[in-house]
Amino acid sequence: MQHLSIFPILIPLLFGALMLLPPISRDINSQRVTSIIGTLFLLISSAVLLYKINTDGVQLYALGGWQAPFGIALVADKVSSLLVLLTAFLSFCVMLYAVAGQDRGGAYFHPLFMFQIMGINGAFLTGDIFNLFVFFEVLLIASYALLIHAGGKQKTQAALHYVILNLVGSSLFLFGLGILYGTLGTLNMADMAIKVGELQGETATLAKTGALLLLVVFGLKAAMLPMHFWLPKTYASASAPVAALFAIMTKVGIYSIFRVYTVIFGEHAGELANIATPWLWPLALLTIAIGSIGVFASPSLKILSANLVIVSSGSLLACAAINSAAATSAALYYMVHSTLASAGLFLLADVMARQRGKAEDRFVRSRPFVQPRLLGFAFAISALALIGMPPLSGFVGKIMILQATQSTAQTMWVWPLILIGSLAALITFSRAGTTLFWRHNGTVANEAIPAKTTEIISIALLLLASPILVLFGGDISEFTQQAADYLHDIQSSAYDLLPGVTQ
Amino acid sequence: MEGLYAFCVGLLTACGIFLALRGRSFSVVIGLTLLSYAVNLFLFASGRLKLNAAAVLGQSEQYSDPLPQALVLTAIVIGFAMTAFAVILAMRARADLGNDHVDGTIPTQPNPTARKSGGSQ
Numbered sequence: 001m002q003h004l005s006i007f008p009i010l011i012p013l014l015f016g017a018l019m020l021l022p023p024i025s026r027d028i029n030s031q032r033v034t035s036i037i038g039t040l041f042l043l044i045s046s047a048v049l050l051y052k053i054n055t056d057g058v059q060l061y062a063l064g065g066w067q068a069p070f071g072i073a074l075v076a077d078k079v080s081s082l083l084v085l086l087t088a089f090l091s092f093c094v095m096l097y098a099v100a101g102q103d104r105g106g107a108y109f110h111p112l113f114m115f116q117i118m119g120i121n122g123a124f125l126t127g128d129i130f131n132l133f134v135f136f137e138v139l140l141i142a143s144y145a146l147l148i149h150a151g152g153k154q155k156t157q158a159a160l161h162y163v164i165l166n167l168v169g170s171s172l173f174l175f176g177l178g179i180l181y182g183t184l185g186t187l188n189m190a191d192m193a194i195k196v197g198e199l200q201g202e203t204a205t206l207a208k209t210g211a212l213l214l215l216v217v218f219g220l221k222a223a224m225l226p227m228h229f230w231l232p233k234t235y236a237s238a239s240a241p242v243a244a245l246f247a248i249m250t251k252v253g254i255y256s257i258f259r260v261y262t263v264i265f266g267e268h269a270g271e272l273a274n275i276a277t278p279w280l281w282p283l284a285l286l287t288i289a290i291g292s293i294g295v296f297a298s299p300s301l302k303i304l305s306a307n308l309v310i311v312s313s314g315s316l317l318a319c320a321a322i323n324s325a326a327a328t329s330a331a332l333y334y335m336v337h338s339t340l341a342s343a344g345l346f347l348l349a350d351v352m353a354r355q356r357g358k359a360e361d362r363f364v365r366s367r368p369f370v371q372p373r374l375l376g377f378a379f380a381i382s383a384l385a386l387i388g389m390p391p392l393s394g395f396v397g398k399i400m401i402l403q404a405t406q407s408t409a410q411t412m413w414v415w416p417l418i419l420i421g422s423l424a425a426l427i428t429f430s431r432a433g434t435t436l437f438w439r440h441n442g443t444v445a446n447e448a449i450p451a452k453t454t455e456i457i458s459i460a461l462l463l464l465a466s467p468i469l470v471l472f473g474g475d476i477s478e479f480t481q482q483a484a485d486y487l488h489d490i491q492s493s494a495y496d497l498l499p500g501v502t503q
Numbered sequence: 504m505e506g507l508y509a510f511c512v513g514l515l516t517a518c519g520i521f522l523a524l525r526g527r528s529f530s531v532v533i534g535l536t537l538l539s540y541a542v543n544l545f546l547f548a549s550g551r552l553k554l555n556a557a558a559v560l561g562q563s564e565q566y567s568d569p570l571p572q573a574l575v576l577t578a579i580v581i582g583f584a585m586t587a588f589a590v591i592l593a594m595r596a597r598a599d600l601g602n603d604h605v606d607g608t609i610p611t612q613p614n615p616t617a618r619k620s621g622g623s624q
Contacts, residue, residue, distance in 0.1 A: 130574060137581045144588060148595075156592070156599040157607040160528065163592055164605065167535045167585055168523060174542040174578055181571065182549035 004052060005061045005076035007045040008084045008121040011038060016114030031110045032099040038114060039092040046088040050081045054479070058486075060127075060497055068127065068498055069188035075127035075497060078483035079332065083124045083255060086336050087248055089465070090343055091117045097347050097458035098241035105150025105239060112149075116142035116245065123252050127497065129180070130187045132256065133173050136221075140166050143249065146242045147234065154237040162234045165220065165227075173217040179210030193263050193494035194501065197270035204271040211265050215276050218260070221253030223313045225287040232294060235306035240350030243302070244343035244462075250309055251335050254316045258328060258487065261320065268490045280321035281413075287314030288417045292424040301349040301361040301436070304428060305342055308386055311421045312338035315401055318414055322404055328484035330400035333477055337393040337469055341385040344462035348378050351455060352436065357445030363432050368440040370450045376437050378459055383429040385466040388422045393469035398422065400477065504552055512548070515541035526610075528593035528603050535589060539582035546575050 015038030024030045053059060053076055061074040076084075095113065103109040119139025126132050144166075147159045181187055183203050184195050199207050220227040231250070235243050261276040269275070291310035298304035312334070319331035349361045352375055359366030369375050381392070388394035398418060405411045451459075469476060486492050495501055515537050522534025550568030558569040593603070600607040 130577075134577065134581070137585070141584065141588065144592070148592075153599050153607070156596045160592055160596045160605055160607075163589055164523070164531055164535070167589060168538065170581070170585065171519075171535075171538045171542045174546060177574075178542070178546045178549040178571075181546075181574070182551075187570075 001052075002059075003061070004045065004049050005059045005074050005081075005125065006063075008042060008049065008088065008125065009074075009118055011042045011045060012114040012118035012121065015041075016111040016118065019111045019114065020108075028104065032103065035095050035110045035113065036092075036099060039088065039095045039117075042117065043085075043088040043092045046081070046085040049076060050085045053078055053081045058492070058496070069186050069191035072131050073127040073188065073497070074125045075190075076125055077486055077493070078479065079255075079258070079487055080124045082332060082336070082479070082483060083251070084121050086251075086339060087117060087120050087124070090248055090339060090462075091245065093458045093461045094241045094244045094343065094347070096454050096461070097244070100452040100454045100458075102150075102239060102241050102350075106148075108145070109149055112142045112145050113241075113245070115139075116146060120248060120252055124255060127189050128187055129189055129192065129260070130177055133170075133177060136173065136252075137170060139249070139252070140170070143242075143246065146245070147238050149242055150239045152237075155239075158230075158234045158237040161230050165230050169217050169220045172213050176210045176213035176217065179206060179213070183207040183210065188498075189259065189264060190494040190497040191501075193266070193268070193490060194498070196264055196272055197268055200271060208272055208275055211260070211272065211275055212279070214260060215257070215279060218253045218256045219283070222250050222257065222317065223253075223287070223310050224283050224317055225290055225314075228287065228290065228310050228313075231310055232303050232306040235309065235346070236300070236302040240347050243305075243346040247309065247339050247343040247346065250313050251316075251339055254313065254320070254331070254335065257317070257320050258331070262323070262328065262487050263490070263493045266323075266488070266490065274323060277321055277323055280317055284314055284317035284321050285413055285417050287311075287317060288421050289314075292417075292421045295421075295424045295428050298428060299362055301352060301363075301432060302346065304432065305345040305349060308345070308425060309338075309342050311425070312342065315398075315418055315421070318418070319401055319404065322406065322410060322414075324404060324406060325481070325484040325488045327401070327404035328487055329477065329480040330397065330404045332480040332483055333393075333400055333469075334397035336476075337385070337397045337466065340462050340465040341382055341394065344378075344459055345382045345386060347455070347459050347462065348375070348382055351375065351451045351459070352379075355445070355448040355450070356436075357447060363435045365435070365439045365441060367442050367445040367448070369437070370444055370448045372437060374451070374456065376433075378463060379433060379436070381463045381466065383425075383433065385463070387425040387429060389426070391467070391470060393466040393473075396470055396473050396477075504554075508544070508548060508552060512541050512544050515544070526604055526606070528596060528605050531605060532586065532589050532593055536586055539578070539586065543575050543578055543582070546578055547571050549574075 019031050019034055059076040063072045116139050119135050122135035144163050148155045183206050184192050186192055223231040265272050265275050291307055291314050294307035298307055316331050319327040353361040355369045356366045385392040385394045388398040405414050519534045519538030522530045550571035553567045556565040556567040557563045558567050560566055597603045602609050
């Protein structure tokens with residue numbers, strides 16, 4: 001079906017708008033049913049889209065019938081459709097968790113959730129860099145409101161920092177786009193990739209300024225050092241379903257870095273070839289280092305998960321710095337794994353926090369859990385996956401990243417840092433697990449709330465993804481390899497998307 | 504014309520960044536607004552500055568690029584919504600946290616002279 005590639009944007013938009021209207025807007029139960037149906041539709045259509053792309057190749061969707069580069073085009077290729085499917089699966093699981101009662105904290109949770117998914121999917125699918133900005137803003141404004149969902153001092157404080165930082169980021173994004181439009185005369189990413197090779201001298205320097213401004217913005221979204229300070233506080237203070245959905249937000253930044261600095265400013269960019277690489281190398285490695293230090297210093301499970309998100313961002317940035325098809329393939333695999341695993345841990349942390357009375361998710365002696373076996377089992381799985389121990393997907397993902405290093409110098413830097421990051425996670429998870437599950441006093445807290453069935457199903461789905469990613473590891477890594485080859489081949493990722501332009 | 508225009512954009516950006524780095528949420532919001540004005544002017548200039556040039560073909564001898572105008576329009580709308588949100592959030596933070604500092608607490612000053620000279624106030 002030719003309209004399939006716009007469905008991941010339209011479905012959340014329509015369902016979100018529908019839930020703002022009466023009679024659904026008045027009743028939380030009908031909103032819940034609508035949300036579940038909406039995310040399920042999204043999941044099905046994304047899966048069909050991925051299947052279609054895999055068999056028929058890239059789908060170019062010209063909005064309003066205006067052909068690229070004059071109109072805005074949606075490009076559904078293997079990279080974007082994989083990430084759209086990831087978003088759909090994540091949002092379905094998180095929504096299952098939220099309907100158990102976490103959505104009660106404030107009005108408009110469900111519509112905002114849908115608009116956020118729409119922004120994320122749009123950012124993945126668009127082929128126009130200004131449209132990327134617009135979808136960034138859509139997902140940001142929904143995330144601002146979702147962040148203060150359920151209210152509280154901490155949330156307001158974290159949200160103020162997050163909003164101000166991202167508003168400055170948006171301004172920088174527009175400055176960068178203005179410079180690039182002024183020098184290249186186009187905003188279509190494929191067209192930019194072709195034209196950027198012709199820039200010379202002063203114009204090239206100007207375009208370089210714009211491109212590096214964009215790196216600052218994407219780095220801010222991806223929590224790249226030194227723009228990562230907002231992340232632990234924001235993620236730790238957000239309510240559980242929101243934090244779990246935010247697990248994909250840093251990946252939007254990483255995806256944009258891959259898209260812009262591999263396709264537009266990649267090998268073929270003439271004077272501007274690989275301009276991001278010298279910046280990405282030190283920043284990626286330092287991000288892993290600072291994330292590992294954060295992991296060691298984490299006082300509670302939510303802050304630990306947030307710091308693990310920084311470590312995984314650093315690892316993905318290192319893949320972007322290696323800048324080869326093998327590294328991009330490893331990054332895509334690792335992205336799927338780390339999004340689902342960290343979302344699972346955020347939800348699990350919330351379930352645990354509710355059963356420990358005043359201790360919440362802090363690593364201190366507390367009352368015992370109501371469901372120690374269930375939680376212990378889930379904690380062990382998510383810890384194994386996030387540390388990167390065999391037999392779960394973290395191990396496979398990290399091996400793929402380690403194998404992707406090309407020279408001795410790269411190996412010397414990347415291997416120790418990634419392995420030390422894993423060690424930090426291993427030590428902290430063992431300490432955390434010991435305190436959380438074995439150091440108890442007294443009896444079960446009176447206010448303890450056992451996990452509801454849908455919550456357990458949701459966490460189980462997210463955690464089951466890890467062994468599934470290993471079981472079908474061969475097929476998935478083959479797919480990510482094809483996606484990475486597509487991204488690194490300028491013929492397929494740029495020239496083929498513009499009818500009538502040849503190399 | 505270009506020089507004056509560039510100077511104005513630069514001044515707006517400089518003031519915007521200065522104010523956005525202040526400690527009180529009101530000046531930060533004003534700073535963000537100035538920054539978004541600077542961005543709008545900058546985007547408009549990315550299609551080159553021309554006199555007597557309409558954005559519609561056939562209306563004048565020269566024509567100007569209509570795309571930056573469309574981009575500015577989008578940027579204005581988004582910037583407006585974001586500023587409105589930032590204002591509401593700043594008011595909410597003032598109510599929730601009891602003061603208007605972006606960190607939620609007013610940092611303690613080491614001595615009275617630092618307070619007089621402004622510092623992070």
